[in-house]
Amino acid sequence: MTDVPVPILMYHAVAADPSGATRALSVSPEAFAEQMAVVADRGLTPVTTAELAACWRSGRALPERPVLVTFDDGYEGVHRHALPVLAGHGFRATLFVSTGWLRGPYDTGGGPDTMLDWDQVRELAGAGVEIGGHSHSHPQLDQLDDRPLRSELTLCREIVSDQLGSAPASFAYPYGYSSRRVRRAVRETGYAQALAVGNGLARRAQGPYALRRVTVRRSTDTAAFERLVTGRAVARAFARDRALTKGYAVVRRARRVRAAAGRPPD
Template sequence: MSRQAVPILMYHSVATAPSDLTRELSVAPEAFREQMAQLGDLGCTPLTTADLARHWRRDAPLPPRPVLITFDDGYEGVHRHALPVLAEHGFASTLFVSTGWIRGEHEGGGALDTMLDWDQVRALAAAGTEIGGHSHTHPQLDQLADEELWFELLRCKEIIGAELGAAPASFAYPYGYSSHRVRRTVREAGFAQSLAVGNALALRRQGPYALRRVTVRRGTGAEEFERLVRGRAIARTFARDRALTKGYAVVRRARQVRRKAMRSRV
C-alpha cells in the first residue's frame, strides 16, 4: 500500500482586487504565476483529484513529485488569470464549483465575489481541468438535516451533469466541514472521492472521502509555498488556524445538538 504523502493545494480566488470577503483566501495573479513556476522548477507533476484517487485505488505508482492544484467555489479569476498559466505549464487542476453561485440560469445569489459563468466553466473543462462538486449553495453540510443535505449534493451533481455532459466524480466540502453522515451521503450520492481541508498532506490511509489539503493564501510567500509543497513545517505554519478550528468546533457541535433537539420536538 502506498504511503506517499501528496500536497493538495487549495486555492480560492485569483484576483488583483478581490472583495473584502475573499481577500485573505485570494492570491494575486503575479503570485499564482510565480507559484506555478516554482512547481515546475521543483519537478512536480500536477494531477487531478480523480487521477490521484485512481492511482491509490489501483495501488499504482504515482508520478514523480505529485501535487494537486485545486480551486474552490468558482471565482471568475480562475478562468481569467489561472487558466493561461496552467496551460502554459501543461498543468492539470481541479475546480470545485458551488452551482448556485455560478452565473447563469441556476444562480441563486450569495456569492462572495465575481463568479465564473458556465461558458467559462466549460472552457476550463475543455482545457483539461476536472470539474468537481462543491454543493449548490455552499452551506456547512454537517449542520443540515438529511433532506437538505441530499438536496445540496444531488442538485449540484445534476446541474454540473446537465451543463458539462458528464456527472462530477469528485467533491470538496464547503468550509472543509464534514462528518461520518456527510461523507457517507457524499458516497451514496455517487461521488467517488472528496476533499476536506485539515492543512496537512494527503495520505491514502485518510480514505477517499477525507483527503486533506493545504491552504494557499494571499500572504503565502515563496519560501512558505515551497515548504507546503515539500511538506515541511506545515503544522507550525497553520498552528493558529488549528487552534481557531478547535474552538469553533465546540460552537458548531453545540449548534448541531440544539438543531437536532428542535427537530425532535416538531
C-alpha cells in the same frame, strides 16, 4: 510508492482586486504565476483529484513528486488568470464549483465576488481541468438536516452533469466542514472522493472522503509556498489554524445536537 504524502493546494479567487469577502483567501495573478513556476522548477507533477484517488484506490504508482492544484467556489479569475498559467506549464488542476453561485440559469445571487459562467467552466473542462462539486449554495453541510443536505449534494451533481455532459467524480466540502453523516451522504450521492481542509498533507490512510489540503492565502509568500509544496514545516505553519478548527468543530457539533433536540442555538 502508493502511501507517499501529497500536498493538495487549496486556492479560491485569483484576482488583482478581490472583494473584501474573498481577499484573505485570494492570491494575485502575479503570485499565482510565481507559485506555479515554483511547482515547475521543483519538478513536481500536478494531477487531478480523481487521478490521485484512482491511484490510491487501485494501488497504482503515482507520478513522481505529485501535487494537486485545486480551486474552490468558482471565481472568474480561475479562467481569466489561472488557466493561461496552468496551460503554459501543461499542469492539471481541479475546480470545485458551487453551482448556485455561478453566473447563469441557476444563479442564486450568493456569490461573494465575480463568478465564472458556464461557458467558462466548459472551457476549463476542455483544457483538462477536472470539474468537481462544491454543493449548490455553499452551506455548512454538517449543520443541515438530512433532506436539505441531500438536496445540496444532488442538485450540484445534476447541474454539473447537465452542463458538462458528465457527472462530477470529486467533491470538496464547503468551508471544509464535514461529519461522518455528511461523508456518507457524499458517497451515496455518487461522488467517488472528497476533499476537506485540515491544513496537512494528504495520505492514503485518510480515506477517499477526508483527504486534507493546505490553504494558499494572499499572505503566502514564495518562501512559504515552497515549504508547502515540498512538505516542509506544514504542521508548524498551520498549528494555529488546526487548533481553531478543532475548537470550532466542538462548537458546531454542540449546535447540531441542540438543533436536533429542538432547542435554539447559543
